[in-house]
Amino acid sequence: MAKLLIRAIWKWPQWLLEVFSWGKSFKNNPIIGSYWLNLCGLHVARVVLAQVLFRFRLLLLAPLVPAADRRDFLKKGYILKENFLPQDEFQRLRQALQDYRGEVRELVEGTTLTQRTFMTRAEREKLPALKAFADDPRLDHLMRYCSSKNRPALFYVENLCNHANVVPRPDPQRDMHADTFHPCVKGWLYIDSVDDDNGPYIYVPGSHRLTWRRLKWEYRQSLEACKRGQARAPGRYWDGSFRVSEQALREMGLAPVKFCVPANTLLIANVYGFHRRGEAERRSNRMTVWMQARDNPFNPLFTLWPATTGRVFEWVWGQVLRRLDGPRQAAGEQRVFCGGFSRE
Numbered sequence: 001m002a003k004l005l006i007r008a009i010w011k012w013p014q015w016l017l018e019v020f021s022w023g024k025s026f027k028n029n030p031i032i033g034s035y036w037l038n039l040c041g042l043h044v045a046r047v048v049l050a051q052v053l054f055r056f057r058l059l060l061l062a063p064l065v066p067a068a069d070r071r072d073f074l075k076k077g078y079i080l081k082e083n084f085l086p087q088d089e090f091q092r093l094r095q096a097l098q099d100y101r102g103e104v105r106e107l108v109e110g111t112t113l114t115q116r117t118f119m120t121r122a123e124r125e126k127l128p129a130l131k132a133f134a135d136d137p138r139l140d141h142l143m144r145y146c147s148s149k150n151r152p153a154l155f156y157v158e159n160l161c162n163h164a165n166v167v168p169r170p171d172p173q174r175d176m177h178a179d180t181f182h183p184c185v186k187g188w189l190y191i192d193s194v195d196d197d198n199g200p201y202i203y204v205p206g207s208h209r210l211t212w213r214r215l216k217w218e219y220r221q222s223l224e225a226c227k228r229g230q231a232r233a234p235g236r237y238w239d240g241s242f243r244v245s246e247q248a249l250r251e252m253g254l255a256p257v258k259f260c261v262p263a264n265t266l267l268i269a270n271v272y273g274f275h276r277r278g279e280a281e282r283r284s285n286r287m288t289v290w291m292q293a294r295d296n297p298f299n300p301l302f303t304l305w306p307a308t309t310g311r312v313f314e315w316v317w318g319q320v321l322r323r324l325d326g327p328r329q330a331a332g333e334q335r336v337f338c339g340g341f342s343r344e
């Protein structure tokens, strides 16, 4: 009992700090997960403030990208560009990733084997085609604008092995969800073309916008997410990545679209908008260069030194991943190996 009390006192500053940053777990943080605070509007206040500051930063960063891209991003929640790289550059990149040998993290989601490599600056130096893509000013400007943080993204290579020969685990990627309570972006350059065979990305255009109906939905979800024990509906997620039903989508006047796209397509999406990984009909692969840029949504400012800040974030994230490796491997959620990506 005394131990629990000391732990709670020790943890309070951290929990409080999380409220004013990207903390989102209703389960692990008793302030974020407080029924009474959310009844008084804590969650919706965080949602609204994060949106206002996001739009403010976007306004200031508007000169970075052409007006048409800004319109797409603000109206639909995503930017899609086919044939992003010149064909010869894309083929060089594709070949380099097929032949890549390095440290791969592997986890099972449903019947999908997800292989990922964190492509730090040092790793990118070894792959000139990937370095050229990461340093492409068009990509750099798009990611700096869409993240609203004016810093380059973190880069990964992700290779999905659909219907792999694995013992299935719960798959959080297949349910329609928003990643978190605030706008943030992820990007993909598709190395493989995408169709129903290898599982297209599914996104709900316009669902990134904070409408009155969305705000009411957020309020109801925040109260649901605070429930404990018997009152808690089964099969729900309590990590702050709220799942949305088809009926709730219809009530909000929204409908999903499936991105069946050719290889060499760039997609950048605001993952506050609802999305999910589509079903793959066959044993197949889907490789992408995967990018993300998540930051404190309550910081009204952005960096004036994108390259330096990008390097600091990359170093810190590399350390975080290293620290997570041990517990994840001990829990049987992940394995790490040196080698190449599995390709059919």
Ligand SMILES: [Fe+2]
Pocket (backbone or CB within 6 Å): 177, 178, 179, 271, 275
């Ligand atoms: Fe997601």
